[in-house]
Amino acid sequence: MMLITDTTSRNLWIAMCVFLLMTFIIPNWLGFLTTVALAKGLVVLGLAMLMRTGLVSFGQGLYYCLGGYVVGIAGTQLGITDVIILLAITIISAIMISLLLGLLLCRYREIFFAMLTMAFSMILYGILVKSEVLGSTDGFNIEPASLMGWHPAIESLGTWVYMFTVVLTFLILQCIHRYFKSPLGFTGKAIRENEIRVEYLGISPKKVILLKYVIAAVLASVGGALTAMVAGHVDPEMAFWTTSGEFVFIALLGGITHVAAPIVGAIIFEIIRTFAFDLAPYSWQMILGAALLLIIFFLPNGLWSLLPAQRNGGQL
């Protein structure tokens, strides 16, 4: 038997098994909710990577939307429905676009980084809203996904997408966890603390930031692709700045100190939103806003900082 000494890694494997076992217990609506939460969690994980470097992107919606639309266009126009191929196309397009924009963005910090990322995502929104081929503001429906030539029945599609999302999410979490513990992962924190000193140490902050931006973009596009597959629909709202704002909200809610915190944040967010929307359709945003202010005031490191492990030194 393989012995895993890293507790976080071990816990992630356990959590993955629990989520997979839950497939058989939870009702469909909860499975849907969890899938969306995990997909959004991936986007937020990328955002958290940037935030650990001190950069807040108000434009992750760009890649979230890109992922969704790539899946949609490949399905309806090219007839590709295989999950693996779809994800590959999504990732490649996200890498290409983020490399291009990242070369520009890695020169910007703080509020300018936030504004420029927001501008880019609004450009995509502006294009999509006006393109009638892609359904303008209404968006369009997505072809049901398949896996290696196997087309699951429509009724059970949600379950399969759920299982696929769980496995993929936790594999990504393992990778990002390794990344966070690597020297490169620690460089992010150093850049946030003092960029010029990092330069003096012989590391190029721009390269580090570019890499982080690309990884964050890939994660966001995968999240968008998964959301599109489970929801069966995409619309330009995915690139609107409020969507990106939501991701920032989730990152603050969950915290950015631990690799699993964004996922936990996303699940809590989806649950709060679903119930708040149900109970008080006209005041759920108010509840979210108040929660955001309370977190900024009292829990600047997110809900994760409430866990006892954090108090005695904490573990990355």
Next chain:
Amino acid sequence: MDTALVILIDGLIYSSWLFIVAVGLTLIYGVMKILNLAHGSLYAIGAYTSASLVGWYFSTGYFPWAGFALFIGAAILAGMLTGFIIERGLLRFMYGRDEVVMILVTYGILLILEDVIKLLWGVDAYFAYQPYSMLGRIRLSGISFAGYDLSLILVAGLVGFALWYALNQTRQGKLLRAVIHDSEVSQAMGINVSRVFVVTFVIGSALGALAGGLTAPALSVAPGIGIEVIILAFAVVVIGGLGSVGGAAIGSLLVGICRALAVHTYPQLELFVIYGVMAMVLSIRPQGLFVTATARKI
């Protein structure tokens, strides 16, 4: 030739509107270093206040011209009140935090205000067309423009002049510029910085609400108008340079004319143009066109 004139006048009208919307945002940023995402909500509050007042006043059948003073004044008052509550109730506990954190704080305020508006005014659209039709239509070289739209140019000019005068020609303006330059030293020199902050935020909020109030007669006031507007105001303010009133004027002119060009030649590009200009300016001059770069600190 006619198309060029239409583009120019349409562009000017849109620029004037943009300027009124954005100038409060840039003023608040310049003084307080807060990029106020809730500015759009103040715009919405102004729009709702004046739309509901116009509906009520014009149904009573009193002297119609007094309605103008009423709905514009009420929008400004509503903005001032909301701004005062936000600044005293929340923001003053947050000073000294990161600019990015302040964006998130105002994002929280925006979420709250959006629902407060829904609770106060419901989710149905309001129409306040009377003032719009009262000013009639004016023909310029064969093309007819709404008088109300043209009067926006005048209002924008007035607002711009008033701000320029207040900032550059009065004692209070001088104090304000001192605070913009260095708030800590100003405080040490005896300027009541926290009062300057309150006054600035209230004025900025009032300008946002004024923009909403002025826009209400020209469109239907429905939930979500603030969310759409804030991002436009952002684009304008960022292009001109955050915190620069003159920059906001140039930014709104640039965006307004470019948009009018797009609308009249290739309408699919309408939204793209606005953010395209913003991204382009940011990539060439990240501080905006009118702000000088500051040195990095170790």
